[in-house]
Amino acid sequence: MELKGSTILITGGTSGIGLEFIKQLTLQGSVIIVTGRNMEALKKTKKQFPNIHTFQSDVSKPHEVEQLYRDVTRQFPGLNIVINNAGIMRNLDLLDHNIGLEDLTSEIQTNLSGTIWMTHQFLPHLIKQKSSGIINISSGLAFLPFPLSPIYSAAKSGIHAYTQVLRLQLKNTNVKVFELAPPATDTPLMDNDSFSKVLDKDSVGPVMKVEKMVQVAIKGILHDKFVIKPGMSKALSVMGRTAPNIFLNYIDKTLGEAITKKKAKL
Numbered sequence: 001m002e003l004k005g006s007t008i009l010i011t012g013g014t015s016g017i018g019l020e021f022i023k024q025l026t027l028q029g030s031v032i033i034v035t036g037r038n039m040e041a042l043k044k045t046k047k048q049f050p051n052i053h054t055f056q057s058d059v060s061k062p063h064e065v066e067q068l069y070r071d072v073t074r075q076f077p078g079l080n081i082v083i084n085n086a087g088i089m090r091n092l093d094l095l096d097h098n099i100g101l102e103d104l105t106s107e108i109q110t111n112l113s114g115t116i117w118m119t120h121q122f123l124p125h126l127i128k129q130k131s132s133g134i135i136n137i138s139s140g141l142a143f144l145p146f147p148l149s150p151i152y153s154a155a156k157s158g159i160h161a162y163t164q165v166l167r168l169q170l171k172n173t174n175v176k177v178f179e180l181a182p183p184a185t186d187t188p189l190m191d192n193d194s195f196s197k198v199l200d201k202d203s204v205g206p207v208m209k210v211e212k213m214v215q216v217a218i219k220g221i222l223h224d225k226f227v228i229k230p231g232m233s234k235a236l237s238v239m240g241r242t243a244p245n246i247f248l249n250y251i252d253k254t255l256g257e258a259i260t261k262k263k264a265k266l
Contacts, residue, residue, distance in 0.1 A: 001081075001176055001221050003025060003028040003030050003221065004029040005029060007030070007031040007076050008025055008030045008032055008033065008081040009035070010022065010035070010083045010085055011036075011082075011086035012035070012036060013035065013036060013045065014036040016188050017213070018034070018086075020214040021083060021085065021214055022052060024214050024218055026049060031076070031078075032049070033053045033055065035055050035057040035059070036054070036086075037057070037058045055071060055072065059114030060109040069125070073125050078129075079122075079125065080126065080129040080130075081132060081133045081135065082134050084135065084136045084137060087110060087111045088111065090106075090149065090151070090152065092104070092149065107151045107152045107155050108151060111152065112155040112159055112162070119166065131176075134175060134176075134177050135179075136162070136166075137180050137182065138156045138160045138163065138181045140184070140229070140236040141156050142156040143160070143233070143237040143239070143241070144240035144244060144247060144251075145248065147248070147251060148255060160181070164179075179227050180228045181228065181229050181233045181237075182230060182231075183206070183213070183230060183231040183233045184206070184207045185213050206232055208231040213231065
């Protein structure tokens, strides 16, 4: 996939993996369009990278996805790559009946439904381009779920399955479909209160630097590697395929011990 001269839309691009994509794709000579829910975060990102173009939009709201499509394709008719990166991650206790039903599935709305809505909305435009691509961000947890983040794991598994079928259905078009499955990566997602109050980062095993992870991703995209599993994601894929219950129970036990240690420190 050629990146130089491409016009690339990145959802959720104001922090973490999305922000690093901006940095590295700018060096590739791409035109970058960034979306996010928070206007202040968008302004901060624009100040850091003055040549990017920003749009406030929430992928979990279909009407905002529709408006984003109208605005972006009107201003950037050469748009040819969409990176579905927007995502949220929470640790949830499924025995907590105080969680409201809508709140319970917010990760589905943003991570999975948002990816599907963005793809469906922009696909007619992408198909018309001489060369185009869709890059969906799943996770190593798509292959072996994280016991503390059940809804996030389910959403990322859904992205994995959806992307596989999307690639099959688009095989006779000019649209290339990529899946990037990051491992545990050193991003603000790992620092949110839902995570840091329960565990220390080192409790989840090796954490990959975001710079390195995106380097691997861009190399894979440039070489048309349609499923990219950096770092520990490849191992998680093997574990999930060979002996999922054994590894899942082991992870659950290890996390239980880590949580006990964390509580002892507080």
